[in-house]
Every structure is written in structure tokens, then in C-alpha cells.
Amino acid sequence: MSSSDLNFQDDAWLLxxxxxxxxxxxxxxxxxxxxxxALPFWSQPQTVLQLGQIEYLVLNCDAADACKRSGDxxxxxxxxxxxxxxxxxVRRTQLYHTSAHAQVLEVFVDGExxxxxxxxxxxxxxxxxxxxxxxxxxxxRAQQSRDKExxxxxxxxxxxxxxxxxxxxxxxxxxxxxxxRGDLQRTIRELEEEVHEGTRNAVAGVVPKKATLISQTIDxxxxxxELRRFAAKQDDANALQENRANLAGRLAALKNEKAQxxxxxxxxxxxxxxxxxxxxxxxxxxxxxxxxVERMSAVGRVxxxxxxxxxxxxxxxxxxxxxxxxxxxxxxYGSSHVSKSSKF
Numbered sequence: 001m002s003s004s005d006l007n008f009q010d011d012a013w014l015l016x017x018x019x020x021x022x023x024x025x026x027x028x029x030x031x032x033x034x035x036x037x038a039l040p041f042w043s044q045p046q047t048v049l050q051l052g053q054i055e056y057l058v059l060n061c062d063a064a065d066a067c068k069r070s071g072d073x074x075x076x077x078x079x080x081x082x083x084x085x086x087x088x089x090v091r092r093t094q095l096y097h098t099s100a101h102a103q104v105l106e107v108f109v110d111g112e113x114x115x116x117x118x119x120x121x122x123x124x125x126x127x128x129x130x131x132x133x134x135x136x137x138x139x140x141r142a143q144q145s146r147d148k149e150x151x152x153x154x155x156x157x158x159x160x161x162x163x164x165x166x167x168x169x170x171x172x173x174x175x176x177x178x179x180x181r182g183d184l185q186r187t188i189r190e191l192e193e194e195v196h197e198g199t200r201n202a203v204a205g206v207v208p209k210k211a212t213l214i215s216q217t218i219d220x221x222x223x224x225x226e227l228r229r230f231a232a233k234q235d236d237a238n239a240l241q242e243n244r245a246n247l248a249g250r251l252a253a254l255k256n257e258k259a260q261x262x263x264x265x266x267x268x269x270x271x272x273x274x275x276x277x278x279x280x281x282x283x284x285x286x287x288x289x290x291x292x293v294e295r296m297s298a299v300g301r302v303x304x305x306x307x308x309x310x311x312x313x314x315x316x317x318x319x320x321x322x323x324x325x326x327x328x329x330x331x332x333y334g335s336s337h338v339s340k341s342s343k344f
Contacts, residue, residue, distance in 0.1 A: 008032075008034035009031070010110075010118070011031060011032065011109075012107045012108065013027035013029050013077060014028045015069065019071035025071060025075070031050075031052065032049070033050040034049050034118070035047075048087060049084065054086065055086070056082070056105060057086075057087050058084055058122055061119060062081050062119075064106070065079065076110075076111070078111060079115075080107045080118060082105040083103075085103070086103075131161050131165040134161050135162050138158040139155070139158040148191050159184040162181050162184070163177075163181060165177055272303065
């Protein structure tokens with residue numbers, strides 16, 4: 001019907017008659033057993049004390065003054081006061097749904113050491129039950145948790161509870177708790193590895209972003225450097241243009257002239273056309289003769305002057321091309337007339 005584990009056994013005494021004037025206190029010796037017993041009407045094992053042939057369900061226990069209770073100042077036995085319920089009454093209560101009354105049981109043991117051991121055994125059952133309840137509660141919460149770090153903390157709490165419970169349980173229960181602790185430790189290690197792996201992956205995902213930022217910074221720096229070089233070239237070109245203008249001004253100063261801007265290209269083209277001796281349709285055909293060589297020589301000088309003007313970007317001198325041509329024509333005409341006169 002029930003299974004139990006024996007935790008304590010020793011001799012105990014029940015007070016039959018306290019000390020009187022002419023007699024010492026009288027006791028009845030009984031065999032005392034304490035065990036943790038599983039009952040069919042409770043899910044958790046209960047602490048059962050057997051004194052003689054009667055079994056009691058222990059509710060509470062405490063130490064008391066044996067000398068005062070026995071009336072003997074020289075009493076060497078030690079007293080325990082136990083709040084109990086007879087186990088038969090408890091079974092009857094569960095069967096017929098009636099109430100069971102608690103009673104106080106006074107038990108004497110042979111010394112202080114035995115009383116401390118018995119108290120520790122009786123109270124240890126309650127402490128053991130609380131430790132196991134707390135450990136299993138933490139285990140259930142850990143299994144239901146969705147956050148891995150929270151689950152790790154709860155698994156560790158359950159493992160600590162089972163480790164403390166090993167100190168107050170019997171050998172068979174201790175083996176079961178050790179096995180359960182091993183399972184919990186493996187689960188904790190697996191969860192910690194998963195958390196660390198997730199952290200490493202998160203860090204690895206950040207590294208390419210940093211590399212991209214660095215490459216973008218390098219690209220921007222290269223473009224800025226290219227813009228600086230282009231600006232420097234533009235500055236050099238502007239400086240060269242200014243130097244050319246300065247050279248033109250200096251040349252004009254040497255010639256005692258005023259530096260002016262160059263003539264338009266159309267005007268220069270028209271002048272060059274005229275200097276080359278091109279005559280429009282209305283002006284008739286060009287003159288061909290011995291004077292053509294001298295005319296072309298004068299035209300070449302004018303062309304060279306125009307080229308120099310264009311090279312230095314200065315205004316053309318006020319050179320009277322028509323007078324030069326007329327002088328050349330008159331000179332040619334004079335030499336021709338002299339030649340004819342000599343023939344005659």
C-alpha cells in the first residue's frame with residue numbers, strides 16, 4: 001500500500017508519572033522510528049513517526065524543558081514536543097471525508113545529541129520538501145521560457161536546488177538527483193553555446209559593414225584628391241593666361257603703346273585676305289607683271305606682322321597697307337619707265 005525510507009531509529013521514553021515527593025518520575029520505553037512515506041491520498045511523501053505500534057503524521061516539532069515537565073531538577077533526558085495526527089485517523093478522514101484532530105506528543109530521548117539529530121531529521125524532511133519543490137518549480141519555468149538567457153538562469157537555479165537536496169535525502173534519492181543534475185548541466189552547456197554562437201554571428205555581421213564604410217571613405221578621399229589635382233591644373237592654366245597678358249602689356253609698354261584686346265577673328269581674316277592680294281569680282285583681276293614679286297614681298301612682311309600680333313594677343317599697329325602698296329607700285333612703275341626709255 002505504501003513505500004517508505006527509514007531516516008531515524010532509536011529508543012524513546014514516554015512520561016507515565018512525574019516526580020513526587022518520595023518517588024522519581026516513571027517512564028515507558030518505546031522504539032521510535034522516523035521515515036518518509038508515500039501515502040495514496042497525497043502526491044508528496046510525508047514524514048511519519050512510529051512510536052511503538054502507533055504511527056503518527058508529524059506536523060511540527062520543537063525542543064522543550066525536560067526538567068520542568070518531569071519535575072526532576074536532575075533529569076538527564078531531553079524532551080521533544082511533537083504536533084502529530086494518528087495515521088489511522090488520517091486514513092479514516094480521507095475515506096469518510098471527516099476531520100482529524102491534532103495532538104501533542106511528548107517524547108524523551110537519552111541526550112542532547114540524540115534530540116538534535118531527531119529534530120534535524122524531522123525538520124529536514126520539511127526543508128527537503130521545500131528544496132525539491134523550489135527546484136522542480138524552477139525547472140518547469142525554465143522549460144517554458146522562450147528566452148535562452150532566462151532559461152539558463154532558471155536551469156542553474158534548479159541545479160542548485162537539487163544539489164542542496166542531495167544533503168538531506170536518502171542514498172537512492174541522492175542517486176536520482178545526481179543523475180538529474182547531470183542532465184541539467186548538459187542542457188545549460190548547450191544553451192550557453194547557442195547564445196555564444198549567436199553573439200559571434202552578430203559580431204561577424206557587423207564587420208562587413210565596417211569594411212564597406214572604410215571602402216566608401218577611401219573612394220571619397222580618392223575623388224577629393226582628384227578634384228584637388230583638377231583645381232590645381234585650372235589654377236596653373238589661369239596663371240599662365242595671366243602671365244601671357246602681362247607679357248603683352250610689357251611688350252606694349254616697351255613699344256610705348258597701350259595694351260588692348262586682340263581684334264576679332266573675322267576682321268583679321270578679312271585683312272589677311274586683302275593682304276594676300278585677293279580682289280573681289282567688282283574690283284577686277286589682279287595685276288600680273290614684274291611688280292608682282294615686290295608686291296608679294298611687302299605682303300609677306302605684313303602677314304608676318306599679323307602673325308606676331310596674333311601670337312602675343314596685341315592690337316595690330318596702324319600700318320598703312322595701301323600706302324605701302326602704292327609706293328611699291330610707283331617704284332615698280334618708275335623702274336619700268338626707265339627701262340623703256342633706255343630702250344628707245
